[in-house]
Amino acid sequence: MPPETLAAAIARAGDPVALLRNAATPPHTFPIAPEFTNxxxxxxxxxxxxxxxxxxxxMTDLFVEGPDAQRLLRDLAVNTFANFGVNRAKQYVAVGPDGSLIGDAILFHLEGELYDLVGHPMVIDWVQFHLETGNYAATAERDDNSAVRSxxxxxxxxxxxxxxxxxxxxxxxxxxxxxxxxxxxxxxxxxxxxxxxxxxxxxxxxxxxxxxxxxxxxxxxxxxxxxxxxxxxxxxxxxxxxxxxxxxGWVPAPLPAIFGDDPVLRAYREWLPATAVGSLGGSVDSAEITDYYLTPFDIGYGRTVRFDHEFVGRAALERMADAPPQRKVTLVWNAEDVAAAIGSLFAPGPGAKHLELPKARYALHQQDKVLAGGAQVGVSLDCGYIANERAMVSLATVDVAHSAPGTEVTVLWGEEPNSAKPQVEEHRLRQIRATVAPVPYVQFARDEYRGK
Known part of the structure; x- marks a missing residue:
């Protein structure tokens, strides 16, 4: 029996938000030893x-080879392919027709007509779908991650x-x-x-x-x-x-923007297995799936976008490019508030949603509200503890007006009502103060890594 498609799963659940917020899919795991020391x-x-x-x-690899391999990849990427020769790589970013993110991966140019796209499956599925349904003289060999592959x-x-x-x-x-x-x-x-x-x-x-x-x-x-x-x-x-x-400062798993009415997106959902889409977690609670979408500008990929070629979503990104409304930042969570949330485990419950260390993300697509003056001004996307800085931080996208380092905001941690995800216990929403900081947060990364 063929696997259930994403389109069929949405019809069964009633809408995409209900499907994803209650999905049993755990957050992405790394199938290697948890610790070698600590x-x-x-x-x-x-x-x-x-x-x-x-x-x-x-990670998943998609090896794409043939005379049209680069044309396929270029047609779906915001990136330029000028001077992209053998023995080079780039962070490959794909968007949907409305300019919202599908996903990103690392693209290696291995040989003349051979490329290797490596990363989470979201963008790899998108490229494979277009290869199978489009007119491209290219072939693909897929090597899934070890949780899937035999x-x-x-x-x-x-x-x-x-x-x-x-x-x-x-x-x-x-x-x-x-x-x-x-x-x-x-x-x-x-x-x-x-x-x-x-x-x-x-x-x-x-x-x-x-x-x-x-x-x-x-x-x-x-x-x-x-x-x-x-x-x-x-x-x-x-x-x-x-x-x-x-x-x-890399955001690992933005929700893929694949739920619109565009005919290509409808065909993609009929092609994509439901198991390919992960769970959605956090205090963002809109009933509209588009409220969970992100753009390349939201999470720091603006300088990757190049309008020197035609690609899916180009017109939409051109309309956004001059004045993106949000900016990627690091949020440094208030140590006392974090300690109080963890300490609620030892008081009569229900307490705060469990903050697991070192990574507290409990859904594949984590989205928690960022508040200022009681109003939502952004989304916290991925959170965890950095021992080198002795700090709990999250990567977030916030309104430009609240993006200056030192700005005080609040992260609303948890879900209410609690979803049916197996990793969600009974808990109460908890407000955790946070301070906006640069991204990347580590000084060396700002000077030497992103500066390149």
Missing amino acids: WRSEQRAWATTCALLDQSHH GPPRFYRYELQGPTAAAVIEQATCAPLPETKFFHMAEFSIAGRRVRGLRHGMAGQPGFELFGPWADGDAVLAALLDAGRDHGLVRAGAKAYSTANLES
Whole structure:
């Protein structure tokens, strides 16, 4: 029996908001060890020495190849493809016809007509749908994450992050680190294996994402761990890894804007399995699904948008580009209010919605109201604890008038009424004071990572 489509699931639930707010789908998980030491020390490592994060299992790859591979990708991306040669990568951003986000991923240009789109499935599903239903001379091979796939992945991926990452690579390769521009790739030889490396910073720290055939992964990992002994290398597990985006400022899972009446969106929902869409959580409680949509400008992708080509959603983004109404920020949550919310576990209940550490996001698509003077002025999107800063923070998009660092706002934490999601216990809404701060929050990331 074929899986239920998203269109059929919406019809069964009555509307998209009811479907997503009560979905049993848990937040995205990383199918690797939760901790190798403890998540506090593992977070600390990427700020002081070097952390090794295993990215082999939690992402989906879509390998697109053929004469029209780039045309397909360009038709769906806000990004420019000028000068996008082999051994380069970019953060690939796709929007719907109304300019609202479908999703983002990392696009690698591996060979002449071969590209690898890597990330959460939202944008990968969108690209695959257009390939299968459009007129493109290209093929695709999909490699789902390890929670879905049977057997090993096609590639291993190891992320080295931190001040001593370069020294670890030089010792493992027995060669000087080549000069590599941000989001360009270099080639290395490690343990006699050819390794490709993307220069970037997942946690806003210097580093490389190293990848190659799965069969080579164990040998490469052993060589990196051996070299890392002299440079303070620490393996980081799923708990620490889940918080890296809070330091670099990347919003991991905006709700895909796929619920409109456009004929292409209707056809997409008939094609897409219902299981491909995750749960919606938080204090944003509108009955209109479009109130949960975000644009590239809302979450800091404005400089990625280029109007040098035709793409889905271009006209809508052109209308927004001159004066986007919202801006991405970091919210630093008030320590006393956070402690009181956690402390409500030890008082007669119901208390606050449980704040799990280090990552408190309990739905795939987390959206909590940001208030000022009792009125909603934005949305808090992803929240967790940064041990290096000893702070609970969230990434948010707020009205420009409330986006200056130092502005005082309030995050409304929880749901009321409580949804039927299995991870939601009986609780009461809790107001948590917060202060607007820059994004990325970590100074090094602001100066060296986003500055590139």
